[in-house]
Amino acid sequence: MTCRYKFLVLDDTDIMKTHKLKRRVNAAVKHPQPVLRVDAPWHHKNEMLNYINVLYDEEERLFKMWYCTMSWDGRASDGPRRFxxxxxxxxxxxxxxxxxxxxxxxxxxxxxxxxxxxxxxxxTILKDPSDIAARRYKMIFSTGGPDPDWARFHV
Structure with missing residues (x-):
């Protein structure tokens, strides 16, 4: 039986078993005009933008994006992260x-x-239209550390 669907699998951590799976990796292609550039004066030279969350605000008729910034030396993140x-x-x-x-x-x-x-x-950003304007947008994010119980979620 052939599966009719395509799946994006980046990590085997959550895969319990595979059967007749053929993994195919395509080469990444850098787009000549990225949507978001590391071009502001406050960005570091080797900064990477990731963990992007976009929502469309119908009231303001505006796309809103929240993303994580971190330094990148080609091997691992070595600097502070901010949203x-x-x-x-x-x-x-x-x-x-x-x-x-x-x-x-x-x-x-x-x-x-x-x-x-x-x-x-x-x-992840959520818009709560029932809350007052100053508290309408809610952010949920995770942080980590060296201890075994490292995952922490913040709201």
């Missing part, structure tokens, strides 16, 4: 507003929405 924010009217061209929430290198003119953390991973 940042960007907006777009069309989902293609993105602006990084200067939010003034956290100081980095002596300036708060940046788009960071969290302070720096040693370990920070996937973030």
């Amino acid at each position: 940042a924010y960007a907006t777009s009217t069309d989902g293609i061209g993105w602006e990084k507003p200067k939010l003034g929430l956290f100081e980095v290198n002596g300036s708060s003119a940046n788009n960071f929405v969290t302070p720096e953390m040693d370990q920070a991973f996937v973030c």
Whole structure:
């Protein structure tokens, strides 16, 4: 029997058993015009943007993106991680507003929405239209550390 569906499997951790599985890895291709660039003055030279979460705000008619930034030396992350924010009217061209929430290198003119953390991973943003404007957006993210019970989720 042949499966009619395609699956993206990056890690065998959660796979209990495989049968007649053929793993095929395609070479990555760098797009000449990425959606989000590491081009703001507050970004590090070798910074990587990942763990991206985008939602469309129908009230404001605006795409909103939250993403994690971290230094990258080609082998492993070696610097602090922060979550940042960007907006777009069309989902293609993105602006990084200067939010003034956290100081980095002596300036708060940046788009960071969290302070720096040693370990920070996937973030998810939810919009709660029933809450007051100041508490309408909720962020859930995980952090980690060296202890055996390292996973911590924050809301």
